Amino acid sequence: MSNKIYPVDADYAATTRVTRAQYEALYQESVTDPEGFWARTAQRIDWIKPFSQVKDVSFAADDLHIRWFADGELNVSANCLDRHLATRGDKTAIVFEGDDPADSRHISYRQLYEDVCRAANLLRNLGIRKGDRVAIYLPMIPEAAVAMLACARIGAVHSVVFGGFSPDSLAGRIADSQCKLVITADEGLRGGKKVALKANVDEALTRPGTTSVETVLVVRRTGAPIAMQTPRDRWWAGLVEEQSAECAPEPVNAEDPLFILYTSGSTGMPKGVLHTSGGYLTYVSYTHECVFDLREDDVYWCTADVGWVTGHSYVVYGPLANGATTVMFEGVPNWPDISRFWRVVDKHKVTIFYTAPTAIRALMREGEEPVRRTSRASIRLLGTVGEPINPEAWEWYHRVVGDGRCPIVDTWWQTETGGALITPLPGATDTKPGSATKPFFGVIPAIVDTNGVVQEGACEGNLILTDSWPGQMRTVYGDHKRFVDTYFRTYPGAYFTGDGARRDADGYYWITGRVDDVINVSGHRIGTAEVESALVSHPKVAEAAVVGCPHDIKGQGIYAYVTLKAGENGSDELRKELVHWVRKEIGPIASPDYLQWAPGLPKTRSGKIMRRILRKIAENATDQLGDTSTLADPGVVQNLVDQRLIRS
Ligand code: WT7
Numbered sequence: 001m002s003n004k005i006y007p008v009d010a011d012y013a014a015t016t017r018v019t020r021a022q023y024e025a026l027y028q029e030s031v032t033d034p035e036g037f038w039a040r041t042a043q044r045i046d047w048i049k050p051f052s053q054v055k056d057v058s059f060a061a062d063d064l065h066i067r068w069f070a071d072g073e074l075n076v077s078a079n080c081l082d083r084h085l086a087t088r089g090d091k092t093a094i095v096f097e098g099d100d101p102a103d104s105r106h107i108s109y110r111q112l113y114e115d116v117c118r119a120a121n122l123l124r125n126l127g128i129r130k131g132d133r134v135a136i137y138l139p140m141i142p143e144a145a146v147a148m149l150a151c152a153r154i155g156a157v158h159s160v161v162f163g164g165f166s167p168d169s170l171a172g173r174i175a176d177s178q179c180k181l182v183i184t185a186d187e188g189l190r191g192g193k194k195v196a197l198k199a200n201v202d203e204a205l206t207r208p209g210t211t212s213v214e215t216v217l218v219v220r221r222t223g224a225p226i227a228m229q230t231p232r233d234r235w236w237a238g239l240v241e242e243q244s245a246e247c248a249p250e251p252v253n254a255e256d257p258l259f260i261l262y263t264s265g266s267t268g269m270p271k272g273v274l275h276t277s278g279g280y281l282t283y284v285s286y287t288h289e290c291v292f293d294l295r296e297d298d299v300y301w302c303t304a305d306v307g308w309v310t311g312h313s314y315v316v317y318g319p320l321a322n323g324a325t326t327v328m329f330e331g332v333p334n335w336p337d338i339s340r341f342w343r344v345v346d347k348h349k350v351t352i353f354y355t356a357p358t359a360i361r362a363l364m365r366e367g368e369e370p371v372r373r374t375s376r377a378s379i380r381l382l383g384t385v386g387e388p389i390n391p392e393a394w395e396w397y398h399r400v401v402g403d404g405r406c407p408i409v410d411t412w413w414q415t416e417t418g419g420a421l422i423t424p425l426p427g428a429t430d431t432k433p434g435s436a437t438k439p440f441f442g443v444i445p446a447i448v449d450t451n452g453v454v455q456e457g458a459c460e461g462n463l464i465l466t467d468s469w470p471g472q473m474r475t476v477y478g479d480h481k482r483f484v485d486t487y488f489r490t491y492p493g494a495y496f497t498g499d500g501a502r503r504d505a506d507g508y509y510w511i512t513g514r515v516d517d518v519i520n521v522s523g524h525r526i527g528t529a530e531v532e533s534a535l536v537s538h539p540k541v542a543e544a545a546v547v548g549c550p551h552d553i554k555g556q557g558i559y560a561y562v563t564l565k566a567g568e569n570g571s572d573e574l575r576k577e578l579v580h581w582v583r584k585e586i587g588p589i590a591s592p593d594y595l596q597w598a599p600g601l602p603k604t605r606s607g608k609i610m611r612r613i614l615r616k617i618a619e620n621a622t623d624q625l626g627d628t629s630t631l632a633d634p635g636v637v638q639n640l641v642d643q644r645l646i647r648s
Pocket of ligand 1: 263308309310384385386387388389410411412413414415416436497498499511513514520523524525
């Protein structure tokens with residue numbers, strides 16, 4: 001924890017959209033009169049039919065419902081496109097920066113509008129109707145945004161699956177929401193390497209449960225020869241060209257689903273987080289404007305992939321609803337060289353730069369020179385998201401990347417929350433390195449102790465939210481019970497975030513990380529249960545337990561304890577094979593960093609694995625194993641301590 005305070009920059013204080021005094025007054029209003037506050041704020045979007053109801057929410061587990069602007073109608077794509085045409089038709093909506101630095105282009109709002117209309121007409125002609133689910137498995141290319149907005153235009157529900165996920169992960173997501181159509185590319189391109197997206201789709205569609213898919217649309221990205229199955233597979237480009245560039249937007253209800261996005265939880269397989277239309281768009285556009293203190297001529301770059309919620313809310317929907325210029329970057333920070341981010345900043349004169357702590361830590365390791373050799377003079381604001389940022393990385397980001405001139409907004413939120421909930425506003429909030437600072441308008445955080453008692457003043461415990469905000473997820477797709485059980489049972493009447501937090505004497509929040517069985521690897525969520533089930537699906541594995549461990553660059557790494565079946569030998573080859581197996585089953589982000597052979601796992605007498613002990617061993621805090629008296633076989637622990645891995 002750092003005690004340093006960075007006061008609000010004087011230029012920001014003078015010119016900001018939200019001053020300190022306004023923040024205090026508006027925050028008060030937003031929590032004492034949420035109806036009035038959000039009814040006014042929701043006027044920022046265009047409604048086809050105005051709403052008369054604002055907030056209709058109960059967090060009670062036996063009567064859980066979350067509805068905002070429930071009788072209003074709108075179209076999300078019309079809000080992101082049509083309404084800008086009169087004043088911003090020629091303004092750049094998307095700056096595409098390809099993996100290859102020579103490959104970039106600008107797409108105006110008018111061009112994007114036409115592309116989306118054509119794609120929407122194509123989806124309609126292929127039989128996609130309001131409410132149908134469409135899987136999008138694309139690289140970071142403009143077609144990803146076009147596909148999302150085309151779904152929104154006709155009221156179809158998109159489910160974007162990150163291009164780094166395996167065929168099995170893709171298949172599970174397609175099957176869970178019974179997608180009728182998949183939009184993919186021949187191959188992806190990242191850091192000069194190719195990703196066989198279409199081949200992955202082909203493999204996914206051989207898995208059980210995926211027969212709902214009628215059509216696969218294929219965007220040509222690399223031009224690689226790929227197998228096309230008739231009549232299922234169709235080329236995107238040829239079909240899109242034939243369509244009309246006008247497509248009437250489908251009016252949808254505020255509470256009609258906009259998208260499903262799968263995210264990992266503490267148990268079982270990833271859940272389909274469902275976001276709806278009116279409240280989500282209001283919330284992401286408003287937070288995007290306030291948190292980044294958005295100006296008409298900003299060039300805004302969020303480095304997240306559209307496969308994650310950050311890409312949905314702050315690459316696509318928030319910026320486009322605000323008529324902003326948003327950068328879509330296909331590549332990686334260290335290719336062709338380690339200065340790539342800053343070269344892109346200089347090339348496109350980026351003014352707002354938003355990335356993840358893991359990227360900052362990885363670049364920090366390479367020293368200052370690769371940053372210093374670029375100008376970065378265009379940047380005026382920096383942001384971070386995805387995981388706690390350690391004060392050293394914050395300071396480096398501020399001093400080296402921002403040349404000491406740019407405020408940093410550390411935005412805490414989750415896939416479930418739709419948009420940023422705890423965050424500084426650059427003209428209103430003094431910052432402290434490592435703290436996400438204060439709640440956004442309408443957000444009421446609280447910290448509870450282990451008994452669920454709300455703590456006052458400076459304290460530490462579990463982070464809950466005691467009232468709703470319009471961007472909140474509405475349900476787990478197809479499993480409302482799981483929604484209620486996961487988020488609303490632990491602390492009755494409140495939403496449980498799964499995070500721990502500290503609040504200091506100034507009322508600042510410091511997120512300490514997940515308190516459940518979710519690991520945050522480089523800002524990506526992985527459930528320990530998913531990695532365990534991948535491991536035990538290997539024929540030689542009897543049992544596995546997976547925990548998070550500290551990792552210098554990734555924030556958290558994955559530490560797996562594996563018990564082999566009788567007669568199997570824990571060799572280095574088998575260790576490599578199992579790591580590879582998990583990559584193949586889930587995707588590269590789930591690769592264990594450490595894999596330790598465990599002749600036995602520490603269990604209670606009733607057979608429950610004691611993860612607390614495994615976590616301590618993984619973080620090399622073997623002097624803090626705590627009470628081991630309930631162990632069925634205490635000898636198991638000593639063996640694991642002795643065999644602890646330094647690195648895999
Ligand atoms: C988890 C949510 C927010 C979109 C990207 C990740 C952690 C996120 C911060 C932050 C500390 C953070 C939390 C949260 N997290 N932002 N600024 N400071 N921790 O979304 O995959 O749903 O993960 O990421 O642990 O619960 P996600």
